[in-house]
Amino acid sequence: MVNTLENGIPLLAAERIEKWYGKIHALRGIDVVIHPGEALALIGDNGAGKSTFAKIVAGVEQKTSGRLLWKGKEVDISSIKQARNLGIETVYQEQALAPQLTVMQNIFLGRTETKFGILGILDNKKMAEAARRVLDELGLAVGVNQEVRFCSGGEQQGVAVARAILFKANLVILDEPTRALSTRGVERILQFIRSMKNEGIAVILISHVFPQIFPITDRFMFMSRGQVIAEKRREETSPEDLSRMIIQKTA
Ligand SMILES: Nc1ncnc2c1ncn2[C@@H]1O[C@H](COP(=O)(O)OP(=O)(O)O)[C@@H](O)[C@H]1O
Numbered sequence: 001m002v003n004t005l006e007n008g009i010p011l012l013a014a015e016r017i018e019k020w021y022g023k024i025h026a027l028r029g030i031d032v033v034i035h036p037g038e039a040l041a042l043i044g045d046n047g048a049g050k051s052t053f054a055k056i057v058a059g060v061e062q063k064t065s066g067r068l069l070w071k072g073k074e075v076d077i078s079s080i081k082q083a084r085n086l087g088i089e090t091v092y093q094e095q096a097l098a099p100q101l102t103v104m105q106n107i108f109l110g111r112t113e114t115k116f117g118i119l120g121i122l123d124n125k126k127m128a129e130a131a132r133r134v135l136d137e138l139g140l141a142v143g144v145n146q147e148v149r150f151c152s153g154g155e156q157q158g159v160a161v162a163r164a165i166l167f168k169a170n171l172v173i174l175d176e177p178t179r180a181l182s183t184r185g186v187e188r189i190l191q192f193i194r195s196m197k198n199e200g201i202a203v204i205l206i207s208h209v210f211p212q213i214f215p216i217t218d219r220f221m222f223m224s225r226g227q228v229i230a231e232k233r234r235e236e237t238s239p240e241d242l243s244r245m246i247i248q249k250t251a
């Protein structure tokens, strides 16, 4: 469900973002806006700059120039920590999860103060219940006391999504979450995205599998060589239309 902040201000507005990696011009002044609860898919060929944009928003890479406005105010996102403090979380194929810790410990990792108490006197029972509720909603059967290294790749993504939901992230970036996943794995990712949208979380989704992600995506931005070359709302396009655009552009 797409909402807008007061006066229609976007959650995130990226303006004229440029990125140079040495002599490589990875982003050539792109403008991107996203609203709460909106799922925005970045599509386009390899090397288009999709991951670079995601990394700039997540605080992993620094933009060379341009502005980032968060809820209408200019912000500096120069570290992952700063992004997290704004409520921006990234779910990569290879997660930043602690493999030897349990599902629950990972969900609560790095939270020194939560509604479940201050670290050290955290209420374990309440934490386990809260974790279980979110995992159930996401359709994940993993035990809260299971070590993350024994979870499948899809389940690990689910743990990261559970953390984003439980701690009320504002924006979650999923970079190629559907790569090399089974049909069932893709179904699960779609459920994650639906759950996040229901919570009012905005999602930036980078994926190649249009037919599958099509129904849950609100808007598609088609990137090529560091620029946004087309933008379509779901109602204005179709999976066939999008595939055709990519083939024409990359032929
Ligand atoms: N760390 C880096 N150092 C140098 N060049 C990079 C780096 N990361 C990405 N690039 C280059 O920037 C361009 C955009 O890459 P990327 O954002 O990964 O594209 P996409 O995710 O759309 O496939 C490519 O030409 C890529 O080779």
Ligand SMILES: [Mg+2]
Binding pocket: 050, 051, 052
């Ligand atoms: Mg990429």
